[in-house]
Amino acid sequence: xxxFDAISEKLKPNRTKGQIxxxxxxxxxxxxxxxxxxxxxxxxxxxxxxxxxxxxTIVLFYVTYDVRKAVLNxxxxxxxxxxxxxxxxxxxxxGPNR
Numbered sequence: 001x002x003x004f005d006a007i008s009e010k011l012k013p014n015r016t017k018g019q020i021x022x023x024x025x026x027x028x029x030x031x032x033x034x035x036x037x038x039x040x041x042x043x044x045x046x047x048x049x050x051x052x053x054x055x056x057t058i059v060l061f062y063v064t065y066d067v068r069k070a071v072l073n074x075x076x077x078x079x080x081x082x083x084x085x086x087x088x089x090x091x092x093x094x095g096p097n098r
Contacts, residue, residue, distance in 0.1 A: 001052065001054060002051075002052065002058075004021070004023040004056070004058055004081050004083075007021065007051055007052075007058060008021050008083045011060075011083070011085055012085075013085050013086065013087060013088045014062065014085075014087050014088065015087065015088045015089065016064075016087055016088075016089060017047075017062040017063060017064055017087050018062070018063045018064070018065065018066065018067035018070075018084065018085060018086050018087050019060055019061065019062055019063075019067070019084070019085040020038075020060070020061040020063060020067055020070055020071065020074070020082065020083070020084050020085075021051075021058065021059075021060050021061075021082065021083040021084075021085075022034055022058070022059050022060075022061065022074065022079060022081065022082055023056050023057070023058050023080075023081035023082075024056060024057040024058075024059070024079075025056055025080055025081055028078055029078065029079050029080075031057075031059065033077065034059070034061070034074060034079065035048075037070070037073050037074055037077055038061060038063065038070055040073070041063075041065055041069060041070055041073065042063060042064060042065055046061060046062075046063065047061070047062040048060060048061045048062065049062075056081075066086070067084035067085065067086055068084065070084065071084040
């Protein structure tokens with residue numbers, strides 16, 4: 001069973017979608033609650049993959065918007081183990097030090 005930290009270290013930016021890695025640590029942290037928060041930020045289906053189904057459950061979500069707002073909203077809702085990664089497209093382009 002891999003730990004949240006081990007999984008998060010291996011994640012690479014997706015070319016077109018932001019990623020949110022989320023560990024469900026308590027009974028108040030549920031997939032339905034996380035999906036409701038993410039749906040409030042994006043219309044349409046939210047893609048996700050279970051990376052670990054056994055407790056603690058770890059899920060990777062794929063989103064098409066800026067992950068910072070999603071991570072903030074999830075944190076405010078009580079989720080504690082979260083990592084957000086912007087898409088490669090968001091990270092590329094003109095800007096300082098590029």
